[in-house]
Amino acid sequence: MPRTSASILVVGAGPVGLSLAIELARHGVRPTVIDIALEPSPFCRAIGVSPRTLEIFEAMGVAREVVGAGLRITGRRAVIHRGADEIVHDETVDLSDLPYAQYGVPQNRTEEVLLDKLRELGIAPERGCRLAALAEMDEGVTVELERQGQAERRRYDWVVGCDGAHSAVRKALGIAFEGEAFPFEFMLGDVAIDWDLPRGMTLQAIRPATDAPPDFFVAIPLPARGRYRVSMMAPVETEGEPAEDVAHGIQSDRPGATLAQLQAVSDRLLPGRPQLSDMRWSSIFRISMRLAERYRSGNVFLAGDACHIHPPTGGQGMNTGIQDAANLAWKLALVCRDLAPAALLDSYEAERQPVALAVIEDTVKRSVGLGKPAEPPHRLHDTQLLVSYAGGPLAPEAAGGGPAPGDRMPDIQGLRQVGIGFPLRLFDLTRSPGFTLLAFPKAGEFAEVEALAARLAAAWPGCFATVAILPAGQAWDDPPGIAVVEDAGDAVNGLFGGEPPALLLLRPDGYVAFKGAMAAEPLLGYLQEVIALRPPVTDRRSHRA
Structure with missing residues (x-):
């Protein structure tokens, strides 16, 4: 992935800040990370790691380590006291059809794994470093940092506050953090x-x-x-x-x-x-329930508890913050690499703030109703796999069943590739940073897929991978730049109700961006008009010359 000289300051080295830094580095941007604490917190502030978070961790290359540091949650025992009666009920949690189950991992262990990965990428947080002041400028942000009694002024192109409920970044921006608190401890x-x-x-x-x-x-x-x-x-x-x-x-x-x-x-x-x-x-x-009035002010952003806090019911807090990081990272990296305009970053708040609002409303409702009769939630309710950006600024409407623009793309298992003696998963083919074009071509459409893959590679080198998924028994002669796999278990037809689309574009965070027919122009129009992708700077200079 090409690197950029743009400068980013991530304030906060908790799970959200570390996840953001790792994702930025994977996408070709090396941030600076600071944290006021001299050492990571010893408190087990969060435990639950959701299936969706583990999918993000898989793309980062740390899912195995996080799973190994935790314990799979197998179910729940409920004990309800009603008068003199004591009702005991056990229920199991079966998520065996998903890539990952729900895990309990102490936050300090999650942070250790993420820190190791960040150091592997050549980045170490600057600890004992406090953000004392922040000022937005026409181009970039000036910050004043304090460490061991010494003040230092620095300039960054972008700043992201991942510094928790008492966020110094949010306070410096004067962003309202309205809400209320439970009146007890x-x-x-x-x-x-x-x-x-x-x-x-x-x-x-x-x-x-x-x-x-x-x-x-x-x-x-x-x-x-x-x-x-x-x-x-x-x-x-x-x-x-x-x-x-x-x-x-x-x-x-x-x-x-x-x-x-x-x-x-x-x-x-x-x-x-x-x-x-x-x-x-x-x-x-x-426990408070608060939501930041906005997630962005110019070149400064908020993520995680810095912009949303809520009851711990369902273990949503840390996971919601990590989803913030995954959503923001790829967009900010494109802008830093001058492959997209800064306007793309407006979609971060548009997509993530409604998610946080829904989490606040849900966790408050469930907390207040604890022990009262209620409809059982969907079995995937707390997995965060049901989060969708459908209807948002990057998700145009599309016909057909199955995952739509804005939806998370599920994994597909049992894929076979000639020359590889073991089954593959779709996630094996999509975890590289960048967009992934999934093609489901009919026998007469191979040349069109090959031509489209070549156009994407030429227009935006290193930004796209193309995967062709063929029905069982169909073959293609190893086209250049395309991973060809066979859907041996007919999972694609099951996912799309027997009518898969010809083309499906996945965003770098694993959500569906575009869904359409076997035609290049609608897809290219989406990339140029909705994402507003630009050719690399060298290509633009060559064109002007």
């Missing part, structure tokens, strides 16, 4: 529990209340046997005053919960009153 703890809960199962024990928040105890399994991260309501007598500003997240400046306090809730709600022990850390935390 919660406790977290990393403990061992002696009980019979099957490995990989989560637990949710609830005693509903009519005009008050429910009494609850939630346990999320950690990779070490018998260890869990538990959460529950905090008693009103917890010490210390809540922090000012945005009331959200771990209150690290206050005493944590005691083991006795956690045990008391366990004794009230868990069958058999299992013993909690070996508490490694605990905290008091608060």
Whole structure:
């Protein structure tokens, strides 16, 4: 992937900032990453890693490492107290038809994997570095950084704030972060529990209340046997005053919960009153629901908790932020490489802000309704695989069934390629940075696909891969620049209801960009008018000469 000299500052080296930096580097842009903390946080702020996040991690080349650091979530045990009755119900989670299941990975382990990848790419975060000031200019951004009492002024073309709920970038921009907070506090703890809960199962024990928040105890399994991260309501007598500003997240400046306090809730709600022990850390935390008024101001962007916070129900927070990073990275890289105008970046907020709003509304509804009768959610509800940008600025309407522009492209398994003695997945063929053109040609359309692939390669070198997927029994004589695979299991027809499109263009983040007939001009028109792709600078200079 060609490199660029454009400068980008990523503020924050948590999972969102690290993911953004890795994706930018994969797309040919080397950012600078800073973080105010001298060391990564020891707190297990997030655990859940969604199937969609693991797909992004696969493209980064770290999915195996993240899976290896975690534990597959196999199901949930619900304990509901209604009067004197105690109802216990186990349900399993079967995601075996997906590329990845839901995993529980302590955030510090996720960060370690991402840090290792970033260092492999030749980038190391500058730690103990605080953003003290930020000023937008006509061309770029000036920042003032402080480290060990020394101030330094730098200029960057672009700045992205991935610096959490108390974002210094957002405050410097004066972007409103409106919302509200729950009027009570919660406790977290990393403990061992002696009980019979099957490995990989989560637990949710609830005693509903009519005009008050429910009494609850939630346990999320950690990779070490018998260890869990538990959460529950905090008693009103917890010490210390809540922090000012945005009331959200771990209150690290206050005493944590005691083991006795956690045990008391366990004794009230868990069958058999299992013993909690070996508490490694605990905290008091608060929950707010807030959404940034905008995600962009000139050449400065917000991502992750810097622009959206919400209850932890369903483990959506970190995953939503990583999807922000994946959405922004490829667009910002194209602009930095002068392959697209800055207007393309307007689609970041247009696509991601509605997703965050939906997550806030959903998690608040589920939190407030905890323990109350409700329709069971779709089995993929918390996987983030159902997120779609359909109807957005980069997703024109298209006819036909199956994935449409704006939808995530599902994986296709069982593909066979001549000369390779094992089955392939579609994701094996699409994980390189850049766009992927999927062609489903009929026997008489091979020459058109080959010509189109050649036009794309000539117009935008290194930006496109072309994959032709043929029905079982059909062959093509190894055309140049095209990966030809056979759909041995007829999965394509199943995905598209028996009528696959002739052409399907995938964005670098794995979403469908364009869907159409076997014709070059509509596809090229989409690239030139909607994405507004430009030829490389050298080609433009040659043309002017």
